[in-house]
Amino acid sequence: MNNDIDWGSLGFGYVPTDYNVRCYFRDGKWGEIEVSSSPYMEMHIAATALHYGQEIFEGLKAFRGKDGKVRIFRLEENARRIADSARGLLMAPIPEDLFREMVLKVVKLNERFIPPYGTGASLYIRPFEVGMTAQVGVKPAKEYCFVILVSPVGPYFKEGFRPTKICIMREYDRVAPKGTGRWKVGGNYAASLASGERAHEMGYSAVLFLDPREKKYLDECGPANFFAIKDGKYITPASDSILPSITNKSFMQIARDLGMEVEQRHITVDELEEVTEAAAAGTAAVASPIAEIDDIDTGKKYVIARDGNPGPVTTQLYNTLRGIQYGEIEDTHNWCTIVDL
Numbered sequence: 316m317n318n319d320i321d322w323g324s325l326g327f328g329y330v331p332t333d334y335n336v337r338c339y340f341r342d343g344k345w346g347e348i349e350v351s352s353s354p355y356m357e358m359h360i361a362a363t364a365l366h367y368g369q370e371i372f373e374g375l376k377a378f379r380g381k382d383g384k385v386r387i388f389r390l391e392e393n394a395r396r397i398a399d400s401a402r403g404l405l406m407a408p409i410p411e412d413l414f415r416e417m418v419l420k421v422v423k424l425n426e427r428f429i430p431p432y433g434t435g436a437s438l439y440i441r442p443f444e445v446g447m448t449a450q451v452g453v454k455p456a457k458e459y460c461f462v463i464l465v466s467p468v469g470p471y472f473k474e475g476f477r478p479t480k481i482c483i484m485r486e487y488d489r490v491a492p493k494g495t496g497r498w499k500v501g502g503n504y505a506a507s508l509a510s511g512e513r514a515h516e517m518g519y520s521a522v523l524f525l526d527p528r529e530k531k532y533l534d535e536c537g538p539a540n541f542f543a544i545k546d547g548k549y550i551t552p553a554s555d556s557i558l559p560s561i562t563n564k565s566f567m568q569i570a571r572d573l574g575m576e577v578e579q580r581h582i583t584v585d586e587l588e589e590v591t592e593a594a595a596a597g598t599a600a601v602a603s604p605i606a607e608i609d610d611i612d613t614g615k616k617y618v619i620a621r622d623g624n625p626g627p628v629t630t631q632l633y634n635t636l637r638g639i640q641y642g643e644i645e646d647t648h649n650w651c652t653i654v655d656l
């Protein structure tokens with residue numbers, strides 16, 4: 316255990332750890348796993364990642380449970396998703412078993428950075444892949460580097476699990492219809508920075524993006540999927556310009572397990588009038604409850620959490636997922652991989 320870290324006051328930043336793991340794709344194949352204690356990588360100044368955005372990533376977490384065991388949440392899903400992202404950007408897909416081996420290795424090597432149970436903190440795992448080939452012409456690289464770094468992170472909500480306000484702004488899109496929104500691409504984040512900063516300046520925690528083709532349907536909340544509760548049903552957008560969130564997928568399953576109906580379909584902006592709860596779903600925060608959604612263009616304000624508290628369904632989904640991650644609730648779907656320490 317690491318005695319230099321004040322686990323309780325950890326934020327969502329970057330804390331240096333002991334090791335990262337890397338693997339290079341060269342001559343058409345993945346090489347040996349390399350362990351590095353350097354936080355830097357050597358890259359050619361003409362690498363495709365730097366000029367043409369061949370960069371994809373993932374985000375998952377390891378939790379120290381109530382029973383002392385370390386659990387990694389749904390790592391097979393992240394393995395599948397990064398391979399999809401790679402295919403989307405014509406990069407070399409990482410074999411799922413290589414992904415798994417590297418995730419387990421980097422977690423074990425940095426065991427002393429896995430926060431203790433009860434602190435609300437966890438070990439964030441950030442795999443990423445970059446195009447390494449030096450070329451000035453626009454074409455996919457031939458060589459790639461896949462790296463996994465880890466960093467302990469605190470609970471996302473420093474002030475607790477409280478609803479916040481978000482906004483709709485039609486002036487911005489983060490992705491194009493049929494574009495890269497369905498893959499976890501760094502460039503999608505670059506494209507969302509300006510609108511995100513605008514929203515923060517206006518006092519909102521995030522932007523709820525609309526579908527980029529018609530601006531009629533809800534898409535997602537920047538780096539998190541959107542869901543709402545309407546007539547007791549769990550509803551979440553079906554769209555090919557959003558990233559399939561593993562947290563959202565897990566909530567859909569938990570909702571079904573609780574006997575709720577789940578609908579993945581187009582959701583119009585007007586429908587926000589009728590929702591009783593809404594939240595953003597993602598690994599970082601699990602669920603961020605939404606108090607109010609302000610439509611900047613029309614001036615309409617959709618007040619959702621009228622009493623300022625998270626709704627009962629959102630709270631139950633949040634507590635159930637966190638309970639599974641910390642080993643407090645039975646993992647009936649086999650979502651967690653227990654790390655053999």
Ligand SMILES: *Cc1c(COP(=O)(O)O)cnc(C)c1O
Nearest residue numbers: 538539540558560561562597598
């Ligand atoms: C990572 C991400 C999410 C959340 O996905 P999880 O698998 O739940 O962490 C949602 N939207 C976007 C755009 C993302 O990049």
